[in-house]
Amino acid sequence: MRVLVQRVTSARVTVAGEVVGEITPATQGLLALVGVTHDDEPAKAQRLAEKLWQLRILDGEKSASDIGAPILVVSQFTLYGNTTKGRRPTWNAAAPGAVAEPLVDAFADALRALGAHVQTGAFGADMAVALVNDGPVTVQLEL
Template sequence: MRALLQRVSKSSVWTDGALIGQSGPGLMILVCAMHGDGPEKAAQLAQKIAKLRIFKDEVGKMNRSILDVGGSALVVSQFTLAADTTRGNRPGFSDAAPAAEGERLFNAFVSNLADHGIPVETGAFGADMSVELVNDGPVTIWMEN
């Protein structure tokens, strides 16, 4: 699975003009399931993110996790993280998991993240969405497992 994390002071996702998910201080997480991924990859990625120390401590060092700071997460499916740009000018997305499998793994990731005690809201899988965020830092981290 691939994920792009952004440390945020707030984030929200909208579809058809309606707010469907939001977070306060914490993480905006874009997630893509890849061919060959399984539930164990979703669990591993959620565990790594829950423990990742990218929030400031009392002296300003990135030494705290989202759990340590009581943050929340907004998780949005993003198949375009699978983009292959090695040939031509149009990206290919054949490395992304098929939609049904991608949705199952996305939901498994969200469930695993929530199981760590992180309040999680989501976008709508496969929908056209508008995402707003205020990046804190900025801190943006690419993860793949």
């Protein structure tokens, strides 16, 4: 499981012109793009959620847990794209939807259980993600 985290001042996911998930923090928030591979499991989703919740990448070296920053979770199978050969990425390392969707949900649920205000995208949908990256700060988390 990989999580690409961006510190944002705003982020929004739309599907077919309708907003399905949005954060407009009074301070900062986090956009978490989540990719799942074949051998991932709920325990890994839990550990990554804990890591993200405590990650000190907000102003003043604060974490989302320190200031109650909102988090927008968006599934992103392309985080497991392989571009080592040719000009066309392969997606063999990305888990199929039946495996990935419950784990992305488990990640979001684990964040909520920790106290996070979480919005999500729509798994498997053609999503338009708009964001204002603050800093810019982008960090990849992986266990």
